[in-house]
Amino acid sequence: MNSPLIDSLGLRLGANGLPYEIPIHPNLVHLTLGLFIIAIFFDIAGSIFPIERPIFKFLGLPAIRAGFFDVGWYNLLGASIITFFTVGFGFFELLLANPPINQKSDWGLTASWTMLLHGLGGVVLLGMIVAMTVWRGLQRYHWRKNDSRQVQWGYLLVGLAMLGILYVHGTLGGQLGSEFGVHVTAAKLLQAGAK
């Protein structure tokens, strides 16, 4: 948003352009990514359990197949819940962003395009994570309730594809901070001093 518009919100903004010292969205991102990625990996570990069983035996680490699927399910459920907050704070902080307009990122995008794609991507990804959770829940409690392998191979493939999308999406978000200096106090102070 442009600065007169941001000013008219009447928020007490610090030098970083936010009403608090440190952006909240990037911290919630840790939770979304960590929980989602580990959920997929544990479902994969559960699915190929017969292959890896000797490894756990060798390590002296007791492992139960159903336990791996429990990790897959609960971590994904956690990711779904927390991602509503991640995207919510993301939008709040995106609206308050005031990046330099004459710069391009490593990917050749302007700040406005990076913000637009990262914002839209956030909504799409929230929808996809929730949809995956519903899909995972149906497999767990209905379709594959009595199967030793709780998840479909198709689900794991979509999960792996999601990791790729998350990587692209996360890099766009990272560029907003590290290349455009959005909400970085030191960068904002330098910008203000240069003017």
Add this chain to the structure above:
Amino acid sequence: MVVHFVIAMVLFSFICDVLGYFTHNIRLFEVAFWNMFVAAIAIFVAIIFGQFEAGLAQVYPAVESTLNFHTVMGWSLGAIVAIITAWRFAIRDRNPLKVPPAYLGAATFLICLVFLQVYLGSKLFWVYGLHVEPVVEAMKHGVSP
């Protein structure tokens, strides 16, 4: 990147243990154990990358104390997470259906330390702008924030 796993897995392990303790859903104890297990592996990778990136950072005097604090906390947390994971492993080995309140207390303490460490790390990037291009560029031209 790797810190995602340390932060998320330590927090989620704690939440699962607390929920499992109060709801008696024993599945959550298994989820808690594996999450802490992942965190224990990830934290050492995170420390190594952290050291590497700290070494490459353009450190100006105002940053030094926060960076040193973050470094000391990082290594300490590595040790603490390893101990907590070993303890969690022993608990699971003895009786996978129960978690003693003493462990939950220790895990609460760990969570507080993790929050402090996240705050320090965030400050290095979001306040002081370590590895942030406009700040790095300015320092090349002799300007210090």
